[in-house]
Amino acid sequence: MSKNHSYVLGINAYDHDVSACLLRDGEIAYAIEKERITRHKHAGGFFQEVVDYCLQAEGIMLDDVDLVVRNCYVLPVDELEVRMIYQGDMPDRELAQTSKSPLYLPKSNKVVTVSHHLAHAYSAFAVCPFDEGVVMVVDGVGNYSSDIKEPGQLTEGINPLARESESYYRFKGSELETLKKVWLQPCRGMLSDEFFNMDGLGALYSRVSSYIFADWNKCGEVMGLAPYGRPNNFRSLLEMKGDELHVPEWDAEFNQPWTPDGVKKWEASSSMRHWEDMAWRVQHDAEEVLLARARWLRETTGARNLCLAGGVALNCVANGRIVREAGFDNVWIQPAAGDNGISIGCAYYGRLALQKKPRSFVMKQATLGVAYPDEAVRRAGNPLLVSHQTFDGPDQSICREAAKLLAEGNVFGWFQGRAEFGPRALGNRSILGDPRRAEMKDILNKRVKFRQAFRPFAPIVAYERAKDIFVGEDESPFMLRAKQVRPEWKDRIPAIVHVDGTARVQTVRREQNERMYDLLMDFEKLTGVPVLVNTSFNIKGEPIVETPQDAMNCFIYTGIDYLALHDTLVAKNALYKVLAPFIRIYYESRYHSRDETD
Numbered sequence: 001m002s003k004n005h006s007y008v009l010g011i012n013a014y015d016h017d018v019s020a021c022l023l024r025d026g027e028i029a030y031a032i033e034k035e036r037i038t039r040h041k042h043a044g045g046f047f048q049e050v051v052d053y054c055l056q057a058e059g060i061m062l063d064d065v066d067l068v069v070r071n072c073y074v075l076p077v078d079e080l081e082v083r084m085i086y087q088g089d090m091p092d093r094e095l096a097q098t099s100k101s102p103l104y105l106p107k108s109n110k111v112v113t114v115s116h117h118l119a120h121a122y123s124a125f126a127v128c129p130f131d132e133g134v135v136m137v138v139d140g141v142g143n144y145s146s147d148i149k150e151p152g153q154l155t156e157g158i159n160p161l162a163r164e165s166e167s168y169y170r171f172k173g174s175e176l177e178t179l180k181k182v183w184l185q186p187c188r189g190m191l192s193d194e195f196f197n198m199d200g201l202g203a204l205y206s207r208v209s210s211y212i213f214a215d216w217n218k219c220g221e222v223m224g225l226a227p228y229g230r231p232n233n234f235r236s237l238l239e240m241k242g243d244e245l246h247v248p249e250w251d252a253e254f255n256q257p258w259t260p261d262g263v264k265k266w267e268a269s270s271s272m273r274h275w276e277d278m279a280w281r282v283q284h285d286a287e288e289v290l291l292a293r294a295r296w297l298r299e300t301t302g303a304r305n306l307c308l309a310g311g312v313a314l315n316c317v318a319n320g321r322i323v324r325e326a327g328f329d330n331v332w333i334q335p336a337a338g339d340n341g342i343s344i345g346c347a348y349y350g351r352l353a354l355q356k357k358p359r360s361f362v363m364k365q366a367t368l369g370v371a372y373p374d375e376a377v378r379r380a381g382n383p384l385l386v387s388h389q390t391f392d393g394p395d396q397s398i399c400r401e402a403a404k405l406l407a408e409g410n411v412f413g414w415f416q417g418r419a420e421f422g423p424r425a426l427g428n429r430s431i432l433g434d435p436r437r438a439e440m441k442d443i444l445n446k447r448v449k450f451r452q453a454f455r456p457f458a459p460i461v462a463y464e465r466a467k468d469i470f471v472g473e474d475e476s477p478f479m480l481r482a483k484q485v486r487p488e489w490k491d492r493i494p495a496i497v498h499v500d501g502t503a504r505v506q507t508v509r510r511e512q513n514e515r516m517y518d519l520l521m522d523f524e525k526l527t528g529v530p531v532l533v534n535t536s537f538n539i540k541g542e543p544i545v546e547t548p549q550d551a552m553n554c555f556i557y558t559g560i561d562y563l564a565l566h567d568t569l570v571a572k573n574a575l576y577k578v579l580a581p582f583i584r585i586y587y588e589s590r591y592h593s594r595d596e597t598d
């Protein structure tokens with residue numbers, strides 16, 4: 001593409017969930033997370049791959065980019081890069097690669113840093129459908145107050161080593177005003193675990209995640225475990241005293257953390273009741289704090305529209321309560337609410353705050369990856385093990401055929417169009433199943449996902465039918481809010497109903513995803529149910545598939561029955577069935593020790 005456009009590149013740099021986002025004339029052209037390319041979940045480090053991906057997709061060079069904006073929540077990016085050299089934090093391979101990059105220790109004034117919560121805030125309000133409203137950013141930890149240099153960030157009088165925990169803003173058009181910030185006070189730590197002992201909402205939730213799952217980044221699993229806990233059977237973990245958040249200290253009674261040793265099974269632990277009760281408590285307390293904050297924001301500003309970003313905004317149960325109970329008319333949540341979405345916020349900070357351009361784009365879709373050509377799909381074949389059938393004639397439809405096979409109980413890999421940006425598969429890189437079958441959850445776990453049995457699977461539903469099946473009329477295009485399943489539907493779609501009667505719903509309009517919508521309609525014609533089970537398309541422990549070849553690998557190594565690659569239906573052939581036990585042994589040895597993913 002010729003340089004007739006204005007380009008801004010945003011980068012989430014170096015720590016977890018490295019990503020890049022390229023704006024073309026103020027619209028998101030492409031965005032990608034490093035994990036999708038390297039195939040390592042939450043990949044950190046240098047950002048060469050994600051920058052190259054965006055530039056190549058657009059057909060431009062780095063010199064064509066007018067402005068690059070970066071953030072890392074740890075330190076300002078240029079300072080981090082200097083430290084990485086002498087602290088030896090950069091692996092030799094990446095150091096060799098990056099030392100040649102003009103984006104590594106850049107000399108150009110076209111490359112700037114923005115602070116963390118401000119980037120989260122821009123990732124939401126800059127692309128939301130509202131002209132004015134308020135923004136709520138809550139995450140685990142952001143930048144040090146002394147590193148926040150943008151004007152109006154309420155850092156006066158704040159301890160220079162305090163770090164961002166919550167930030168609240170009001171916006172009108174392209175203008176953003178900071179209303180309130182809640183800081184994590186510096187704390188003493190043991191080894192490198194200071195973060196887990198910080199007195200903030202997101203940090204505490206991550207501490208509970210570490211305690212129960214030995215991983216700070218399993219907050220979604222804590223949320224899924226919470227309904228199994230007994231109400232009020234665990235002491236409070238977060239409290240509001242007036243408008244101040246108080247995090248009671250942990251003491252010796254917190255003596256049952258999960259410590260994986262490769263032998264014990266988490267599911268069989270004698271601490272399960274303790275963990276379930278704790279999960280209930282932290283989820284309950286987090287919801288109460290978030291609701292109090294949202295109501296305060298509503299009452300003090302009179303705003304009707306709320307935007308959410310920051311990792312805590314991935315808590316779809318709390319989001320559901322904010323939507324229903326906080327008093328706003330409209331709530332919009334950035335689908336990449338975690339730090340992968342920082343690159344979007346960086347790019348829009350550059351566009352709106354630095355280049356002083358007006359807002360001009362609403363993020364209606366999260367499909368921001370490249371669209372692979374049909375030729376790439378044909379090359380992804382594995383002629384020895386699979387057979388293909390293409391449905392591209394006037395009377396042929398991959399949707400109709402897939403609906404029939406799904407209704408017969410088959411598990412489907414569904415690969416279409418551009419990949420989703422963010423943690424959720426939203427119908428272009430999805431594994432699909434029949435929600436009418438109660439056993440579908442076990443089938444998916446046994447054949448593909450290997451997740452803990454307590455974790456629910458999510459439904460994808462045609463927008464027009466959603467209110468008949470789930471309580472509430474609000475849309476949920478990014479699978480970011482939980483809703484109650486209506487009583488008369490619970491037995492009809494048991495595979496997606498969580499133990500508390502809720503589901504993490506994704507609604508689909510035809511204009512949002514024509515092929516997925518048609519598939520849902522074809523499935524409804526056969527079954528009377530416009531709903532499918534939708535889970536992310538990935539091998540256990542790996543990120544969501546990016547390329548057609550990634551999809552083919554996942555299909556081959558797992559118990560998925562059929563694969564739709566654009567218009568091509570892929571099935572396993574007779575030779576595959578002979579070799580399946582050996583393929584399974586290979587898969588188990590290669591993947592089974594890894595963590596499961598969503």
Ligand SMILES: [Fe+2]
Binds near residue numbers: 073139141310
């Ligand atoms: Fe963050």
